[in-house]
Amino acid sequence: MAPALDGPVQAALVQYLLRLGDDRLVLGHRLSEWCGHAPILEEDIALANIALDLVGQATLFLGLAGAAEAAGRDADALAYLREAIDFRNVLLAELPKGDFAFTIVRQFLFSVAAYYRLEGLATSSHGDLAGIAGKALKETRYHVRHSGEWVIRLGDGTSESHTRTQAALDALWRYTGEMFLADDVDATLVRAGVIPDLATAEPKWLAQVTGVIERATLAVPPSGYMQRGGRTGRHTEHLGIMLAEMQILQRSYPGAKW
Amino acid sequence: MPDSPDAITEFEARIAAGETIEPKDWMPDRYRKQLIRMMSQHAHSEVVGMLPEGNWITRAPTLRRKMGLLAKVQDEAGHGLYIYCGTETLGVGRAELVDQLLTGKAKYSSIFNYPTLTWADIGAIGWFVDGAAIVNQTMLAKASYGPYARAMVRICKEENFHKRQGYEIMATLAAGTPEQKRMAQDAVNRWWWPSLMMFGPSDKDSPNSAELTRWGVKRKGNDELRQRFVNLTVAQAVAIDLKLPDPELRPDPATGDWHFGPIDWDEFSRVVHGDGPLNRERLAARRQAHSDGEWVREAASAYAAKHTAAAAPAAA
Numbered sequence A: 001m002a003p004a005l006d007g008p009v010q011a012a013l014v015q016y017l018l019r020l021g022d023d024r025l026v027l028g029h030r031l032s033e034w035c036g037h038a039p040i041l042e043e044d045i046a047l048a049n050i051a052l053d054l055v056g057q058a059t060l061f062l063g064l065a066g067a068a069e070a071a072g073r074d075a076d077a078l079a080y081l082r083e084a085i086d087f088r089n090v091l092l093a094e095l096p097k098g099d100f101a102f103t104i105v106r107q108f109l110f111s112v113a114a115y116y117r118l119e120g121l122a123t124s125s126h127g128d129l130a131g132i133a134g135k136a137l138k139e140t141r142y143h144v145r146h147s148g149e150w151v152i153r154l155g156d157g158t159s160e161s162h163t164r165t166q167a168a169l170d171a172l173w174r175y176t177g178e179m180f181l182a183d184d185v186d187a188t189l190v191r192a193g194v195i196p197d198l199a200t201a202e203p204k205w206l207a208q209v210t211g212v213i214e215r216a217t218l219a220v221p222p223s224g225y226m227q228r229g230g231r232t233g234r235h236t237e238h239l240g241i242m243l244a245e246m247q248i249l250q251r252s253y254p255g256a257k258w
Numbered sequence B: 001m002p003d004s005p006d007a008i009t010e011f012e013a014r015i016a017a018g019e020t021i022e023p024k025d026w027m028p029d030r031y032r033k034q035l036i037r038m039m040s041q042h043a044h045s046e047v048v049g050m051l052p053e054g055n056w057i058t059r060a061p062t063l064r065r066k067m068g069l070l071a072k073v074q075d076e077a078g079h080g081l082y083i084y085c086g087t088e089t090l091g092v093g094r095a096e097l098v099d100q101l102l103t104g105k106a107k108y109s110s111i112f113n114y115p116t117l118t119w120a121d122i123g124a125i126g127w128f129v130d131g132a133a134i135v136n137q138t139m140l141a142k143a144s145y146g147p148y149a150r151a152m153v154r155i156c157k158e159e160n161f162h163k164r165q166g167y168e169i170m171a172t173l174a175a176g177t178p179e180q181k182r183m184a185q186d187a188v189n190r191w192w193w194p195s196l197m198m199f200g201p202s203d204k205d206s207p208n209s210a211e212l213t214r215w216g217v218k219r220k221g222n223d224e225l226r227q228r229f230v231n232l233t234v235a236q237a238v239a240i241d242l243k244l245p246d247p248e249l250r251p252d253p254a255t256g257d258w259h260f261g262p263i264d265w266d267e268f269s270r271v272v273h274g275d276g277p278l279n280r281e282r283l284a285a286r287r288q289a290h291s292d293g294e295w296v297r298e299a300a301s302a303y304a305a306k307h308t309a310a311a312a313p314a315a316a
Helices: A007-032 A041-069 A077-082 A098-123 A127-155 A161-171 A183-189 A201-215 A237-246 A246-253 B005-017 B031-055 B063-088 B095-104 B122-141 B146-174 B177-198 B210-215 B222-239 B265-275 B279-292 B294-306
Strands: B248-250 B255-258
Touching: A007 A041, A007 A077, A007 A098, A007 A183, A007 A237, A007 B063, A007 B146, A041 A077, A041 A098, A041 A127, A041 B177, A041 B248, A077 A237, A077 A246, A077 B063, A098 A127, A098 A161, A098 B294, A127 A161, A127 A201, A127 B005, A127 B294, A201 B031, A246 B210, B031 B063, B031 B095, B031 B122, B031 B146, B063 B095, B063 B146, B063 B222, B095 B279, B122 B146, B122 B177, B146 B177, B177 B265, B265 B279, B279 B294
Parallel strands: none
Antiparallel strands: B248 B255
């Protein structure tokens, strides 16, 4: 049992955990859409595996969010009975799965960022949070490797795969900045000593991502305006449709056990 | 070596002595062909089988159910891959086998041509379809061809887990709200008969049975396996208060078996020959995935050709 936190710190912790959980739930859901439709059987297995890891991590983070919130909501209630405006995932995670290049590039950009965040969170003074982050970190190391290898293969494969992968990178780049935005939620938790300052995550991310992009003979897109909004519930139109599908049974049969 | 009568006699003696045939051993051409047909059909069934269940991954009602279903479908992809690799030991490549599936030359289990209409279908598939597969595969785990038998041992363990998961879904629904129970009963009504058909025609009408039995690929007949499945399943249905849709179902004191009513073999034949509810959709989905993925496979080959020395690029 973690020590009791001050009200505002506790409220920030709930928000922070929702962000961690929602990123993974939404991206895991998108990945799971590939199941049975991947380019090769090995990728049906690999993408399902990453999806499973992410939904598993989401379950743990949302469970902890529900406990910290202490309003009687468990991970399922948070996943299945919130509206799109209550979700706190980055926009990057909710974009439709696109082609294989889009899915792989998104996974790589997300997983590297997740890796550096989790590495910091594994040292959190909040024992439960540190424990989940440590477990997720191990899984994420594999996600980085798997998606990074594919970025290199696709970028340095054929001219078609190169074009598609560059197009995915160009389309996704403007959604990457949101992963590193730090607001009052982060500041409150850093000040209270719950989480470490993660300001170094972005330069580490950029260095690693740039290295892989160059090995893949691709170009790092020019920096420009970064889309944001997911952390405060201002989503794209895609999320609501995704949730309509995901939540259908829980919404249709209130209170039923499955 | 040609299939000389002496060689065949020697081969059949090995089978009769209970020996296992391994990839490098001599085998009659017919034996090889029959195994390629059976094993590739099995692999294709795993792959096509991902579609009806994959249909509900994005709508699974809880996080636990979502993970359970994802893991199950992932296992099926793994089984498909494993059996394709086993089939390759008979001298035929995966690309060729997949091509046979996509062109409609090869068959897959007809059960996957039926639609999954409600969440309860996910329970019914696990309980009935995986349950029937276990009965069949437990027998195949003793098949005379080593790679196939070993694959079945491993796959059966996972199928047992899938079956329990499916049954548990059904038990939960059957004990749930009236709407949930209705869903569960409706799924049972739709999946029961097609599940019995999974064992194939009666042995007297099965063109391949005699040869497969003589060569130790099949150790038991289709009817015997079907009866075993019925006997196992009746009590399970009673335990969760769901009714199997067969008015003739009753214990037969003479045999100790559950007697069941006639199977609609016209329906079976219709679905096998392409006129099931979703035959076209299933094949179209596989073809779409294959053609959408072509540029990815080409890219992987091109990359490998450029970097022959390095097995895999290091991303970190």
